[in-house]
Amino acid sequence: MSNRIMIASDLHGSSYYVRKLLERYRIENCNKLILLGDFLYHGPRNDLPFEYEVREVSKMLNELSGEILAIRGNCDAEVDQNMFEFPMLQDSLLLSIDSINFFATHGHIYNENNLPALKNMDVLLNGHFHTPVFKKKEYFYYVNPGSTSIPRGGSTNSFIIYEDRVFYFYDLNKEQSEPFLIGKIDEKNN
Secondary structure: OOEEEEOOOOOOEEEEHHHHOOOOOHHHHOOEEEOOOOOOOOOOOOOOOHHHHHHHHHHHHOHHHEEEEOOOOOOOOOOHHOOOOOOOOOOOOEEEOOOOOEEEEOOOOOEOEEOOOOOOOOEEEOOOOOEEEEEEEEOOOEEOOOOOOOOOOOOOOOOEEEEEEEEEEEEOOOOOOOOOOOEEOOOOOO
């Protein structure tokens, strides 16, 4: 069975967009949800997101606790862990999927301008900037799902589905839409 993984970031306490995200998770038959931080609080620079209800967000996410891999964002605090039944305080995760190494982090520390230790063909996966990105850099890939609830730079509320070395970027506002961006990992390991 192949991995069908949903990747999302920057939920910022919007029960409306988290509900839509989890509906798509089920429709798309994903078996894992990677969350790249900023779960509940909206931060001092952002307006309140639509339907800001942190208790409802934590309740909905806890229903999938066994399928979630999560990391802490810059708006997340240690006390937020009390709201969740899955660990969300680690600053990064190292994952191996389809023989590819993923360094997953929020993005406020490590990002394409401040790299962690990466090797050839690795994927740097982060949120934080609220804009979807897929870039093949000199020796690694940089991937950002954008923001589920507070998009920036003219982007839309978005998420990614990863399957068989391909990233599919989706607009959360379009039900069962075609992806607006597709990024493929090279088959060869240089």
